[in-house]
Amino acid sequence: MNEQIARAAEILQASKFTTAYTGAGISVESGIPPFRGDGGLWSKYPPESLDIDYFLRDPEGSWKVIREIFFDFFKQTKYNQAHFLLAEMQKHGLIHRIITQNIDNLHQEAGSTQVFEFHGNSKSLICLVCLQAYHASEVDLSVLPPRCSCGGLLKPDFVFFGEPIPMDPLNAAHEAARLSDVFLIIGTTGEVMPANMIPPMAKANGAKIIEINPEESNYTRKITDVFLKGKATTMMQALYDALFSPPLENN
Numbered sequence: 001m002n003e004q005i006a007r008a009a010e011i012l013q014a015s016k017f018t019t020a021y022t023g024a025g026i027s028v029e030s031g032i033p034p035f036r037g038d039g040g041l042w043s044k045y046p047p048e049s050l051d052i053d054y055f056l057r058d059p060e061g062s063w064k065v066i067r068e069i070f071f072d073f074f075k076q077t078k079y080n081q082a083h084f085l086l087a088e089m090q091k092h093g094l095i096h097r098i099i100t101q102n103i104d105n106l107h108q109e110a111g112s113t114q115v116f117e118f119h120g121n122s123k124s125l126i127c128l129v130c131l132q133a134y135h136a137s138e139v140d141l142s143v144l145p146p147r148c149s150c151g152g153l154l155k156p157d158f159v160f161f162g163e164p165i166p167m168d169p170l171n172a173a174h175e176a177a178r179l180s181d182v183f184l185i186i187g188t189t190g191e192v193m194p195a196n197m198i199p200p201m202a203k204a205n206g207a208k209i210i211e212i213n214p215e216e217s218n219y220t221r222k223i224t225d226v227f228l229k230g231k232a233t234t235m236m237q238a239l240y241d242a243l244f245s246p247p248l249e250n251n
């Protein structure tokens with residue numbers, strides 16, 4: 001593995017524009033279960049709960065699941081060492097943009113900037129009638145579904161299945177796929193459209209692909225150049241040490 005780490009460090013040091021592309025796996029060690037795989041959220045909750053048609057048909061039923069997953073649970077989570085080291089690498093000019101599928105806000109809380117959230121963010125709610133935005137902490141979720149002062153239904157400001165990707169992160173992701181010399185993919189199965197098309201676009205434009213994941217993903221055998229098989233915190237620490245630890249004295 002040391003050889004792979006050294007190769008990844010060399011690629012990152014030579015890169016002029018590196019994008020980190022992250023999925024639920026980078027937040028697993030913050031205690032947030034992934035969506036798929038053992039213990040995944042979709043093995044406990046029906047994915048339909050996050051389908052926009054279901055939400056509009058049964059807002060109370062959908063909000064019960066949303067509150068349990070994204071509010072009761074998310075609010076007690078904290079960023080982990082992988083998020084932190086990614087932010088440190090950005091401060092050292094080794095990461096230039098983060099495209100995340102996650103809605104947990106942990107990249108920002110770890111100090112990262114230039115974060116584009118492909119699926120929105122669970123920290124804000126929006127009124128479906130007057131579009132008034134609310135911070136989740138200022139909304140009483142003891143009564144479901146929550147309503148705006150105008151009486152309109154409030155919806156979490158993240159992308160439900162069946163909803164379009166917001167233009168800002170979509171454009172930022174396509175631009176990253178054009179500009180990047182390197183994509184550092186951390187913790188994603190690569191299963192969900194259209195997010196999963198971004199890394200292959202970067203590869204087609206000549207980007208080198210470094211992937212961190214304890215399991216193989218849809219990318220590993222297709223586009224990955226350097227596969228760092230392991231947990232995000234372990235691999236990010238090893239990568240960070242290879243990038244910044246003083247070179248061993250040649251004795």
Ligand code: APR
Binds near residue numbers: 023026029187192216
């Ligand atoms: N470190 C790194 N990766 C990990 C770890 C870990 N400690 N634990 C699990 N993983 C990997 C899994 O091997 C898997 O490849 O994280 C990935 C989690 O996969 P998913 O749950 O499918 O998450 P993701 O790919 O981000 O899902 C994409 O699906 O339901 C939608 O909107 C949701 O954004 C989400 C999208």
